[in-house]
Amino acid sequence: MLPPDAWLMAWYTQIQNSPSLAIYLLLAILWLEMKLLFVLSFLLPLVTANITGVNSPPPQDGNDYCCGFGGATCNPCLESCGVQCKTMEAFCTDLGYQRCNTGPGSSLNHQTYQYRCCDAVTNIPTVFWDGANCNIPNQSNYCSAHALREPQLDQNKPYCCWSENGRRALQQNNDPFGCAGSCDPNCHENHRCYNLDNFCWETWYSTGRIAVPCGNGCCDAQTGDPVNLVPGGTTSSTFQEMCDSRAATTCTPVRGGKSFGDPHFQKWSGEYYDYHGECDLVFLQSQGIDGGNTNLDIHIRTKARYGYSYIESAAVKIGDDVLEVSSFGEYMIDSISKAGTPLIMGDKYMVNHTEIDDKHHKFDIHLGGEEQIIITTFKDMVNVELKHATANTFGASVGLLGDYHTGAMLARDGVTAIKDPDQFGQEWQVQSHEDKLFQANRAPQHPQVCKSSAKTAQERRLRLxxxxxxxxxxxxxxxxxxxxxxxxxxxxxxxxxxxxxxxxx
Known part of the structure; x- marks a missing residue:
């Protein structure tokens, strides 16, 4: 028998004498390597799964699971979500959450990770679990708010209620403390129960809506309307005492409105509509905002581009001062470019400018108290928002935000209600007799009408x-x-x- 060295020399001599044999040998080696990798691609996940338990079935909490641990990906999850989550629109996320553990004497949290079917409308990380899993008397419940169960709540069961900032609500007598029985689906459009930071944990629901302190009284957190507090009513004694101590049961309603993106407008009532016409528009007019002769005007300038439109500039006039904000945070105050901030408008209203980065800027106009006008820019888009707007300042305002008290889209006569957003937008084009707040005019200007959005809508459909x-x-x-x-x-x-x-x- 030849020694190993002799075998190698014999192979080497054969390959030298026959180059084609060397090629065949090389191909054979490559083929064997590919087969080996193919086999390992199947074996390795199985071995890893046995070690980590990644493919082990999830613990059963009812029908609120959508996809299994680890091995699932977004696409198969979305395919099965419609079956497993029934009433929910499919939206895939792999956020972590904590299971409830109600075993005797145990309060451990079990951290797990899963793909979930989340509400595609809000995608707010909130969870509603059956009370059997979450009722831990006199303790914080241990469901971490990272998933959403079907929004049609069973009113015969108590549910975990979550505060606006994600804090846990406490439990009392098998009911979440802060909710009257189960979470009332009327308490918020996203079926969430609120415990606001500026109120005690003993916040209680009355007629399906939460009452919180506001100004010098107790107000409904949804509408801002006064809440009548009657001793012996549905409110808790602690809540009653807190409100009575303020010696008032009414306060000033607070609302907000805004416009952003491909312009979406949120009216005072909270409802949204879109308007894509291109022109200068009256976003808001409000007279006597200081209780005197100081008027507020906000104009926006919209622009159509390709298959969408956006706000390219906003101008705010308070008293005799005008602030104009445009793309990439460019601004002028009374025709002076980049005059520096903070600055004062209308002799007493502070304006601050924050450069978040070179594409993202924010301008805050403080009107007193918590009332603010916020203008943000991102690249060449401009957004406008009014926050904590009271009836004292904005109750008689007009413009694209609608009627302050009802949200109705009223014409300039203050009486005629307009249902069509395109007609409503055209109604509030800046008229030729009104002050021009922008430094330079840009077509179309009244009496020319706003550029029609019909072509834009067609381009939008093609671009999508x-x-x-x-x-x-x-x-x-x-x-x-x-x-x-x-x-x-x-x-x-x-x-x-x-x-x-x-x-x-």
Missing amino acids: GESVAREAAERACAHWGSSFEHCVHDVIAMNDLHIAKAGPF
Whole structure:
């Protein structure tokens, strides 16, 4: 028998004498390596699963599971979500959450990770679990708010209620402390129960709506309307005592309104509509905001581009001072470019400018108390918002935000109600007899009408077929809360994921 060295020399001599044999040998070696890798690709996940338990079945909490641990990905999850989560729209996320553990004498949290079917409208990380899993008397419940169960709540069962900031509500007598029985689906459009930071844990629901202190009285957190507190009524004694101690049961309603993106307008009532006409528009007019002769006017200038439109500039006039804000945070105050902030408008209203980054700027106009006008810019888009707007300041205001008290889209005569958003937008084009707040005119100007959005709508439909995929837009917009669908629409229409990263108001 030849020694190993002799075998190698014999093979070497054979290969030298026959080069084709060397090629065949090399191909055979490559084929064997490919087969080995193919086999390992199947064996390795099985071995890893046995070690980590990643494919082990999840613990059963009822029907609130959508997809299994680890091995699932977004696509198969979305395919099965419609069956497993029934009433919910499919939205895939892999956020962590904590299971409830109600075993005797145990209060341990079990951290797990799963793909969930989340509410595609809000994508707010909130969870409603059956009271059997969450009722831990006199302790914080241990459901971490990272998933959403079906929104049609069973009113015969107690549910975990969550505060606006994600804090846990306490339990008392098998009911979440802070809710009357189960979470009332009328208490909030997203079926969430609120315990606001500026109130005690003993906040209680009355007629399905939460009452919280506001100004010098107790107000309904949804509408801002006064809440009548009757001794012996449905409110808790602690809540009653707190409100009585303020010696008032009424306060000033507080509302908000805004416009952003491919312009979406939120009226004073909280309802949304879209208007895509291109022109100068009266966003808001309010007289005597200081109880005297100081008037407030806000104009916006919209622009159509490709398959979408946006606000390219906003101008705010308070008294005799005008602040104009445009793309990339460019601004002028009384025709002076970048005059520096803070600055004063109308002799007493402070304006602050914050440069978040070179694409993202924010301007705060403080009207007194908590009332604010906030203008943000991201790239060449401008957004406008009014926050904590009271009836004293804005109760008689007019413009694109509608009637302050009802949200009705009223014409300039203050009486005629307009239902069509396009007609309503055209109604509030800046007229030729009104003050021009922008430094330079841009067509169209009244009496020319706003540029029709008909062509823009057609371009928009064509562009949607060639832009960012919806799944990518949904992932990018996950933190937009109640404006989630608006964000998804804008990202797809503008073909720009960075819009979502700028965040909502």
